[in-house]
Amino acid sequence: MTSKDAAHRAKDSNAGDDAGHPHAHGVSARIRARLEAAQERFHANDNIAHYIEPGEMEQLQAEVQARLEDVLRALVIDVDNDHNTQETARRVAKMYLKEIFAGRYAKAPPVTEFPNIGQLNELMIVGPLRVRSACSHHLCPIIGKLWVGVMPNQHSNLIGLSKYARLAEWIMCRPQIQEEAVAQVADLLQEKMNPDGLAIVMEAEHFCMHWRGVRDTDAKMTNSVMRGSFLKDDSLRREFLTLLNHNRG
Numbered sequence: 001m002t003s004k005d006a007a008h009r010a011k012d013s014n015a016g017d018d019a020g021h022p023h024a025h026g027v028s029a030r031i032r033a034r035l036e037a038a039q040e041r042f043h044a045n046d047n048i049a050h051y052i053e054p055g056e057m058e059q060l061q062a063e064v065q066a067r068l069e070d071v072l073r074a075l076v077i078d079v080d081n082d083h084n085t086q087e088t089a090r091r092v093a094k095m096y097l098k099e100i101f102a103g104r105y106a107k108a109p110p111v112t113e114f115p116n117i118g119q120l121n122e123l124m125i126v127g128p129l130r131v132r133s134a135c136s137h138h139l140c141p142i143i144g145k146l147w148v149g150v151m152p153n154q155h156s157n158l159i160g161l162s163k164y165a166r167l168a169e170w171i172m173c174r175p176q177i178q179e180e181a182v183a184q185v186a187d188l189l190q191e192k193m194n195p196d197g198l199a200i201v202m203e204a205e206h207f208c209m210h211w212r213g214v215r216d217t218d219a220k221m222t223n224s225v226m227r228g229s230f231l232k233d234d235s236l237r238r239e240f241l242t243l244l245n246h247n248r249g
């Protein structure tokens with residue numbers, strides 16, 4: 001079955017829906033019903049991997065493709081004859097589910113935590129990590145950098161350097177709001193490492209500012225989250241911000 005057939009099939013299976021939601025019988029409706037039954041939140045930046053069964057991602061991609069094709073038709077684009085847009089719905093559906101929103105559908109990347117045997121208790125800074133996300137409001141790109149400050153104690157776990165990037169990417173590959181994204185990264189690292197203090201700083205360009213609206217091309221947004229000792233200890237926070245500013249260049 002080609003992806004186009006799959007898309008048509010997904011579309012046909014939605015035809016004639018009349019039970020509440022306009023597409024009550026698609027695979028997305030099945031997944032949504034499970035989430036609602038479990039009283040689980042499924043906002044744009046929530047991960048729902050636990051509620052998706054094997055084989056359903058392919059069906060979901062076909063459904064999203066069919067609906068995107070409808071959007072293109074609603075934009076009065078001749079997808080049947082315009083060679084440039086014939087495959088657009090398929091490409092965008094794949095990009096959403098497998099790349100830029102994959103952090104909603106994929107389980108958390110495996111991370112091995114190891115005990116702080118060396119009893120490190122010095123401030124550690126990781127970054128800049130490259131951030132690629134999309135804003136929840138317009139689905140426009142958010143491109144930026146992220147820094148992590150960790151203050152370990154003898155009971156903390158440590159994780160490998162590359163794992164910071166993997167975990168951050170899992171959070172960022174969802175439609176996001178920058179303030180919520182940094183808080184989600186902080187929650188995840190707190191849970192994995194349980195450090196004395198944790199600081200996250202994110203600096204990013206929001207392409208909805210460049211592309212539309214005020215077209216303010218220089219606008220960057222910076223957000224930070226401070227937890228534990230970074231909140232309580234002014235000198236630690238200052239040390240972190242000073243090192244960060246050096247690192248930023």
Ligand SMILES: [Zn+2]
Binds near residue numbers: 135137139140
């Ligand atoms: Zn936006």
